[in-house]
Amino acid sequence: MNLIRVAKAEMLGVVRGIKERGGVLFTVCGSDERLWDHGFGLYYVFSLGKGGGFQTVATMVDAADAVFPSVTSVFEAAHWDEREIQDLLGLVPLGHLDPRPLVRPDDWPEGLFPLRKDFPAGERPPLVTSREYPFTPVGGEGVFQVPVGPVHAGIIESGHFRFHAVGERIISLEARLFYNHRGVEKLAEGREVEEAMFLVERICGSCSCSHAVAYAQALEELGSLQVPPRAAALRSTYLELERLYNHLNDVGAICAGTGFSFGAVHGSRLKEEVLALNERLTGHRYLFGTIVPGGLSREPFGLEGLAGDLAALREDWGETVAVLLDNESFRERLRDTGRLSREAARRLGVVGPAARASGVDRDLRRDHPYAAYGRLEVTVPVQQGGDVEARFLIRVKEIAATFALLEELLTDLPAGGIRVPLGELPPYTPTFGYTESPRGANVHFLLTAPGNRIYRHRVRSASFPNWAAVPFAVEGNMLPDFPLINKSFELCYACLDR
């Protein structure tokens, strides 16, 4: 890993230099290192763009002086990362513009930080009287508040939205999330790295394989391992199937958001077909239990006929999407709705299809290839509109690109083994792995302890930076358009909350 250690006081200067070189925030991790040092390690990882690799900046925060300079004045995208560090590790980011709690449950006692090592795993501190979350007050004549959630009318994950509106027009939205916080990172600590995979693939059902591969790659990087070519190609195959069923789902969901039932029904029908393919190949509709550190858990069950079935599906999808693209009243409804500017997308570090729909040309599969992507032709569509229509079109184009990738992968699948042993990993050495999930950059940052056990595990999925951007796309739109705008991002709460 390309890592520099700097003193706390030099941190901001170094980070500013990285910004000038075009660096983009990739992930942040805080870790309790009092076991072998005098405080807490802080790691900021930056991507230096296509072919430029990564740069990690590490600093030590003394236990007796548990504050650190917030980097948000340079990289605004770190705003939630630092609030999370404050909640879970008890380190205070100085100069942070919004230091309210983020992850901590409302009934959590003050001064208890679950990711500190002296907080015992399995401990459930008693409830304290729930604190009211301090929503940003909005005033003025005719402004009214609309609270929505955490339970929703339908099959939607839990989260709370606080709208302020004048008439039907939204003047501000605050999303209060983390209702589904399960303490995944603490649960991982102390587990044997192979067993922790069962936890990792359950961080999120819709990005399960992306999480699993990112995590496995972090370990393989640490152990200087190369997975066999067949395993790499099959990993890419599974990852593309995951993208396919997610994008089909999302296109259907956008149609549902406008009341266009034809698209909604065909979207869910086609998604179901891909889930069935997943199950036929791996025994699991969401690909759980498929990836292991070092390769794959087993050979796929039924590769025969897969290429033919995918070709039929591609044709079926082609007929469906032609109807959607041709329908001007549907397109009209998406146009100019929920616009996220390129400037905001960059500033907030938005990733994945949402970024590419706002003119930000980034895709980890092409820029920092992993699995089998290095030898594949990865097409990265970019749209400039930043509205729901652009996010819809990005998915349509990516579905086409994914079908092409799958065809390429399956026509020349390497033979050979699918797994190599992991071996003994060097302890207390930072490492990370990543994938371009259906929603964008998904990064797993790790430190292991002796005996191949997890010491610290930070997960920053694509939904993490993207959730913070949703309110910006919503402002100025009509209240009833919120579901549609939200669906065009189609973020995971489970991924974000962990």
Added chain:
Amino acid sequence: MLTILKKRWKTGVITPPNGELGPKVPAVARGRLVSSRVTPGAAAACPTGALSRCGSRAIKDYGRCILCGNCLPPGRDGFSPEWLPAFAQREDCRTWTPPAAAARGKAGGSLQIRMLDAGSCNACEQELGALASPAYDFQRFGLDVVASPRHADVLLVSGPVTRMMRQALERTWEAMPAPKMVLAAGTCAVSGGIFRSSYATLDGLEGWEGGPVIWLPGCPPRPQAILEALLACREKLRGS
């Protein structure tokens, strides 16, 4: 309009005939663990404590099993495609043995569902969502998801019940009119699953005493299993 009709005609009816819950399940599906295939002494390998100790192959608690296959020989073959039934008591997840032939749900009557995600990984929700797709079409059984707890007969809970969702669970339950019941959908909701004993969760609905619960393990339970469990809820409510 014409193109829409053309595509509809070409796709045809994909919903299975009445009496069938959904599409055919492939033989390789992970429905439930087969105890005779478990590696003796694998209890230590189980990440959720679903197996009995002392070198046996016995499954101590189906309500904890996440179907990960870590207790199986390499390749992890040892699952039956048949899914587990919904259990009337939490205890039944511990004592159940596979019957020779499973009795499957019957049609008749309706049931309104309120969905509450209490920290699920969202695969459980997606399987409920799949029931609305034409491949299952749960409305043909008189089932539907409703927008208000006031209209609901059954509260479908997924996830291990996080600290932040506990209050929402209580309030939703209180808002529902009697007769009513809870379906704990998925191993998480039954026992906490892989998230058991976290600082941020409870252990599913295990210790919850608010009302009658039906228990459906699975990680996630497949759409057919959820459908069957909902039909079982309907039978129960009708009897009450």
